[in-house]
Amino acid sequence: MKLYDLELSGNCYKIRLFLSLLDINYELVTVDFMAGQHKSPEFLQLNPLGEIPILEDDGLVLRDSQAILVYLAKKHGGETWLPSDPAGMAQVTQWLSTAANEIARGPADARRNQKFGFAVNLEAAQQKAESIIKTIEQHLIPYKWLALGRPTIADIACFPYIALAPEGGVSLDKYPAINQWCDRLKKLPNFIEMPGITAN
Ligand SMILES: N[C@@H](CCC(=O)N[C@@H](CS)C(=O)NCC(=O)O)C(=O)O
Known part of the structure; x- marks a missing residue:
């Protein structure tokens, strides 16, 4: 592979x-x-x-x-990370779409501008970032994971550009549920880092 x-x-x-x-x-x-x-x-x-x-x-x-x-x-991954039953599969997939849409056009675009200098409407991207981050914060207050009460590819798809949001000028300081979710992800066995995302 x-x-x-x-x-x-x-x-x-x-x-x-x-x-x-x-x-x-x-x-x-x-x-x-x-x-x-x-x-x-x-x-x-x-x-x-x-x-x-x-x-x-x-x-x-x-x-x-x-x-x-x-x-x-x-x-x-068997049924663990993406189940085959219609409801479970759809509940994970809605977060895959969020990663490709709201997160890509929000925190990821703001970072593309701030870190790499790509031409992006920074104000619009940062507003979109704040909006989706607030939504995810609310979603995570009663839940540990984005879908199905366990780690799935919903979490893997959304995590990087949420965790990297500060590199696009969007602070995560006001979002305790998101910070706890990031910490939970970092404790998964075989978690790896990337520049801007450390294990601790
Ligand atoms: N929807 C794609 C987006 C991939 C993407 O935008 N990749 C960036 C690097 S993070 C890229 O290759 N950009 C080149 C370009 O836009 O010309 C995915 O989720 O993989």
């Missing part, structure tokens, strides 16, 4: 983290993002969107971090 990766990408980190939690060995291919390797003709054959992460496994080429989490959960 091969993961096309960038260390500073929260979307790539989702996959590295989940592969570690699943205790799966794989080959890491570091993409030279600054040189635009992800837009090269060879790379566009793997992903016409010119984005990472990409997973290659047994001839299958998959783009999109949420789709890759689904694939790994169903291939290696």
Whole structure:
């Protein structure tokens, strides 16, 4: 199994983290993002969107971090991380969509601007970040995990860019339930760090 990766990408980190939690060995291919390797003709054959992460496994080429989490959960995680019953699957999937929409256009976009200088409407991204962070805080007050009362790929998909929100100028200081959720994730066996997310 091969993961096309960038260390500073929260979307790539989702996959590295989940592969570690699943205790799966794989080959890491570091993409030279600054040189635009992800837009090269060879790379566009793997992903016409010119984005990472990409997973290659047994001839299958998959783009999109949420789709890759689904694939790994169903291939290696049994019913634990993404159950097959309609209600359970949908309850996890609604958070995968949140990761790809509200979180991507909120805290992830604010960080893209503040950390990497991408042209983003910072004020709009920070407002969206505050809004989704408040929603998640309220959701987590009575619950330990985002869905089903246990760790699932809902948590893995949403965690990186929520935890990295301060790098986009959005503080998490006012959100105790989110901080406790992050601490719970960091205690999962085989948790790994990325720059900006430490284990303690
Ligand atoms: N929906 C995709 C988004 C992936 C994405 O935006 N990746 C960034 C790195 S974190 C990228 O490759 N950006 C290149 C670009 O937008 O041109 C996912 O969840 O994997």
